[in-house]
Amino acid sequence: MTEAEFIAALRRLPLHPAARGLNDDTALLDAGPLVVTTDTLVEGVHFLPTDPPQDVAWKLVATNLSDLAAKGAVPEGILLNYPLGDDAWDRTFLEGLADILTAHDTRLIGGDTVTLPPGAPRILTVTAFGSDAAAPARAGAKPGDALYVTGKIGDAGAGLAIALGKSGPAELLAAYRRPQPRLADGRRLARQVHAMMDVSDGLLIDATRMAHASGLAVAIDLAAVPLSDAYRAYSGDRVAAATAGDDYQLLFAAPEDFATDATRIGAFLTGSGLVLHDAGTPVPLPPSLGYEHRA
Amino acid sequence: MTEAEFIAALRRLPLHPAARGLNDDTALLDAGPLVVTTDTLVEGVHFLPTDPPQDVAWKLVATNLSDLAAKGAVPEGILLNYPLGDDAWDRTFLEGLADILTAHDTRLIGGDTVTLPPGAPRILTVTAFGSDAAAPARAGAKPGDALYVTGKIGDAGAGLAIALGKSGPAELLAAYRRPQPRLADGRRLARQVHAMMDVSDGLLIDATRMAHASGLAVAIDLAAVPLSDAYRAYSGDRVAAATAGDDYQLLFAAPEDFATDATRIGAFLTGSGLVLHDAGTPVPLPPSLGYEHRA
Numbered sequence: 001m002t003e004a005e006f007i008a009a010l011r012r013l014p015l016h017p018a019a020r021g022l023n024d025d026t027a028l029l030d031a032g033p034l035v036v037t038t039d040t041l042v043e044g045v046h047f048l049p050t051d052p053p054q055d056v057a058w059k060l061v062a063t064n065l066s067d068l069a070a071k072g073a074v075p076e077g078i079l080l081n082y083p084l085g086d087d088a089w090d091r092t093f094l095e096g097l098a099d100i101l102t103a104h105d106t107r108l109i110g111g112d113t114v115t116l117p118p119g120a121p122r123i124l125t126v127t128a129f130g131s132d133a134a135a136p137a138r139a140g141a142k143p144g145d146a147l148y149v150t151g152k153i154g155d156a157g158a159g160l161a162i163a164l165g166k167s168g169p170a171e172l173l174a175a176y177r178r179p180q181p182r183l184a185d186g187r188r189l190a191r192q193v194h195a196m197m198d199v200s201d202g203l204l205i206d207a208t209r210m211a212h213a214s215g216l217a218v219a220i221d222l223a224a225v226p227l228s229d230a231y232r233a234y235s236g237d238r239v240a241a242a243t244a245g246d247d248y249q250l251l252f253a254a255p256e257d258f259a260t261d262a263t264r265i266g267a268f269l270t271g272s273g274l275v276l277h278d279a280g281t282p283v284p285l286p287p288s289l290g291y292e293h294r295a
Numbered sequence: 296m297t298e299a300e301f302i303a304a305l306r307r308l309p310l311h312p313a314a315r316g317l318n319d320d321t322a323l324l325d326a327g328p329l330v331v332t333t334d335t336l337v338e339g340v341h342f343l344p345t346d347p348p349q350d351v352a353w354k355l356v357a358t359n360l361s362d363l364a365a366k367g368a369v370p371e372g373i374l375l376n377y378p379l380g381d382d383a384w385d386r387t388f389l390e391g392l393a394d395i396l397t398a399h400d401t402r403l404i405g406g407d408t409v410t411l412p413p414g415a416p417r418i419l420t421v422t423a424f425g426s427d428a429a430a431p432a433r434a435g436a437k438p439g440d441a442l443y444v445t446g447k448i449g450d451a452g453a454g455l456a457i458a459l460g461k462s463g464p465a466e467l468l469a470a471y472r473r474p475q476p477r478l479a480d481g482r483r484l485a486r487q488v489h490a491m492m493d494v495s496d497g498l499l500i501d502a503t504r505m506a507h508a509s510g511l512a513v514a515i516d517l518a519a520v521p522l523s524d525a526y527r528a529y530s531g532d533r534v535a536a537a538t539a540g541d542d543y544q545l546l547f548a549a550p551e552d553f554a555t556d557a558t559r560i561g562a563f564l565t566g567s568g569l570v571l572h573d574a575g576t577p578v579p580l581p582p583s584l585g586y587e588h589r590a
Contacts, residue, residue: 018331020432023508025362025492026332028430033325036313036405038422040376044412067320081335081376081420110331114418117339121411123418125376127333135323137315197320213318 001090016077016107027110035130037067043121054096055177061100064128065181066198066248072190073130080111081125134190141195141214141253147266150250152228157244179248196252202290203242217271223279226263296385311372311402322405330425332362338416349391350472356395359423360476361493361543367485368425375406376420429485436490436509436548442561447523452539474543491547497585498537512566518574521558
């Protein structure tokens, strides 16, 4: 698509009033204090060249909305920095973009389009803005707090293996390609919990980061890590589940007696680092806790 | 540099309080209504692989600050989406980033770092936030308004030719590599002018866009286009100056008797399109008015 065609297509998406109809050089955003987050996905690094473009669009926006969810924010809108490529890819990407914007009542604020040199991998950036956020930090866990996680863990990691050629159910593949940002959970939890973040690099590494930011240690019960029925049938490997990334669940610290439908999987202790056990039996730490060097 | 080293280096830059010390997943920005703009630069498209990395950093931020200048905004801060590459390039890039942030009292709010597949061209994105903006639109020119431009036009176009191997003075090369966003001019002008934008793609194409957005025609006097002494000595070609991009001057519409040290170069008329003359003598339009298809 040409730039003009692409922008015309963007104008048919839900536009934020700040976008001024995509007719100006800047957007004017007046939505009170804002939560701001930005993520860049690189073809061949964060997504596969064979991933369907509509799912790349979904995931690009979903990863950003997941960061807003962890702050309890209402999605205000996004900026898109997009490399125009072949026509079919661009058109299908726009379909996925429309899907996720509509699914999460998020609007386009603006962006930039560029042309890449021939053969260059696609690099896509989305910047997301959220309003009305309680914005709990990573660093707020207190000694004695329990560690909780929403939803199920490990589906996306299995889905990545399936995307790479392993056989497995469509449900797990969908968890990898179309993660669901936990915006409603985030809204409900943000004003009550002590610390919260999303699980993007792996449950163990992300929990360790929360503990580190809070100046504490964390003990996690592998047996408590919530697995889906599909994942149990696929492999049921709890260490793999807890170290795979892309879950986009919410991980939070709250008192032991906190009333929640999230799963309690561990506890914060004075000290530092991570202790792993399986219903009380100590478990050695796996060589990798998640995507530690992921840039 | 590793991601950890790069982020440690970013922490030594002027940080916005919203950045929370770059220790969280999101920034929290509470600066009133915001002007938001984003620009992506692609190696081999928007900058040359041989351009010094510190100048790439400067230009990446400067192009965004120029958009803020055209709205009369005070720079609040930036997000940086950065592909980690070789050590020397990263370190030198950071020096240029420190230069421009310091020069324009702009602070880092956050961003994202990624790793590229081997051989991929660098793609860099900056998103800039400005506050307290009068934010004149492109579309506000009135019939009878004069067209004005700040500074000199054409230096950066000559500088690009010099960067590509032509001989010429360092002053023109610097105009291409280290454009100066007209933030002070923008602050002064924004509350008084009828329409304003920056000149990024070429004086003629950008003036035509302002006229189009305003539902008017524009007549430009080539003889009035302000040239620097260095450009006059280099070539003095007025059509080349008026169709080269990267000037990052401010172009604005205001009444005929508007008191300004900017140069009056034309007038808005009822109708549509562009009329070019040389001190009254009609001049045919050049085949290209600027980077028309620049994405």
